[in-house]
Amino acid sequence: MTGIYINGASGKMGKNLLERIHLNNDIQICKTIDIDSLDTIIDFSNPDSTIKLLKSLSNDNYAFIIGTTGFNSEQINIIENHAKNKRILLAPNLSKGMAIMKKSIKKFFSSNTEKFNCLITDVHHKDKIDTPSGTALELKKIIINNDENKLIKDIKFNSERRGKVYGIHKVTFFNKSQKIQHGHHTFSRNIYSDGAIEASHWIKDQKAGIYSYEDFLKSQNNL
Numbered sequence: 001m002t003g004i005y006i007n008g009a010s011g012k013m014g015k016n017l018l019e020r021i022h023l024n025n026d027i028q029i030c031k032t033i034d035i036d037s038l039d040t041i042i043d044f045s046n047p048d049s050t051i052k053l054l055k056s057l058s059n060d061n062y063a064f065i066i067g068t069t070g071f072n073s074e075q076i077n078i079i080e081n082h083a084k085n086k087r088i089l090l091a092p093n094l095s096k097g098m099a100i101m102k103k104s105i106k107k108f109f110s111s112n113t114e115k116f117n118c119l120i121t122d123v124h125h126k127d128k129i130d131t132p133s134g135t136a137l138e139l140k141k142i143i144i145n146n147d148e149n150k151l152i153k154d155i156k157f158n159s160e161r162r163g164k165v166y167g168i169h170k171v172t173f174f175n176k177s178q179k180i181q182h183g184h185h186t187f188s189r190n191i192y193s194d195g196a197i198e199a200s201h202w203i204k205d206q207k208a209g210i211y212s213y214e215d216f217l218k219s220q221n222n223l
Contacts, residue, residue, distance in 0.1 A: 002201050003037040005030040005062075007053055008045030012127075013067065013189060017042060020193040027197065038062060040200040044192075046129075047071045054082050063087040063204040065196050067094055069134030083210035089203045091213040092134030094195030098169065099214050099223055101184045102142055105171060108180065109146040116173035116180070118143060118152050123160040123168035131159040135169055143171070 004027055008014045021027045030038045040063040043050050050068045055078075066079065069092045079090060093099075120143075122136040132140075140155055152173070167186035172179060186192075199216045217223035 001026055001028055001037075002204060003028045003030045003035070003039045004197075004200055005033050005038055005041045007041055007043040007049065008068075011044060013044035013192065016189040017044070017193045017196065020190060020197060024197060026201070033057070033060075033062075039204040040065060042196050042200060043068055044196075047075050051075050051078055054079065054086075058082065061086070063089075063200075063206070065089045065091070065094075065199055065203060067091055067192060067196055070130030071134075080210055083208065085208050087203050087206045087208055087211070089199055089211045089213065089216065091195075091199075092138055093167075094192045094199070094213050095167075095184070095186060096195065096217060096222065097184050097186070097191070098135065099217055101169070101171075101182050102139070102214070103223065104182050105139070105142055106146050108173070108182070109143075109148070112151060112173075113149075114175060114177075115151045115153055116175050118155045119158055119170075119172045119174070120155065121158045121160075121168070121170040121172070123162065123165050125164050125166065126161050128161055131161065132157045133159065133167075133169075135167070139169065139171055 006014050006017050021029055028037055042065045044067045047068060047070050050066060064086060120136050120139050122133040124133060136157060143152060143155060166189055170181060170183040172181045202216050214223060
């Protein structure tokens with residue numbers, strides 16, 4: 001049994017998490033933080049709320065799953081410093097499909113010999129504030145870190161905020177000869193909630209440090 005507290009439970013992702021948790025018999029919802037049965041805090045709030053909570057719990061030993069995006073560099077540094085004595089899974093995207101997409105991009109670089117331009121597209125619902133999305137920024141980082149031969153001449157973003165889109169991400173490599181595209185389209189918030197719930201059991205038993213969602217999937221032999 002894993003005790004979970006949701007920071008941002010009144011938000012859209014928080015409400016979805018509560019709905020999905022009720023389908024799991026091995027989860028106990030903790031309505032307050034100060035309770036003995038609490039193991040993992042799941043945070044889908046906003047950067048200021050996340051940092052405030054981390055600071056207030058600096059002396060506590062709870063594990064964290066942070067699905068919040070839009071952190072600036074100073075806030076990321078704060079999270080990393082807290083990870084020195086806390087177990088933190090920092091994941092702008094908790095979808096296995098996105099993890100597979102990232103893996104396919106890395107594989108592309110292992111065999112590519114051509115020069116390309118790159119366009120990263122991210123589409124989300126109209127209420128999402130940060131742009132480009134945290135996932136889009138992470139995709140750019142993956143591209144830069146794996147482009148050892150410096151074959152990508154330019155990386156640009158195309159971000160759209162419209163309707164009730166839960167997440168569309170595309171990475172397009174193109175030149176005068178061809179276009180190669182990697183993509184992922186999310187149809188429901190359930191996929192993010194389920195990813196956080198599954199990882200909550202795992203992160204509580206890890207050593208202090210900062211982890212990715214891919215770390216969790218690899219530990220389960222799912223990536």
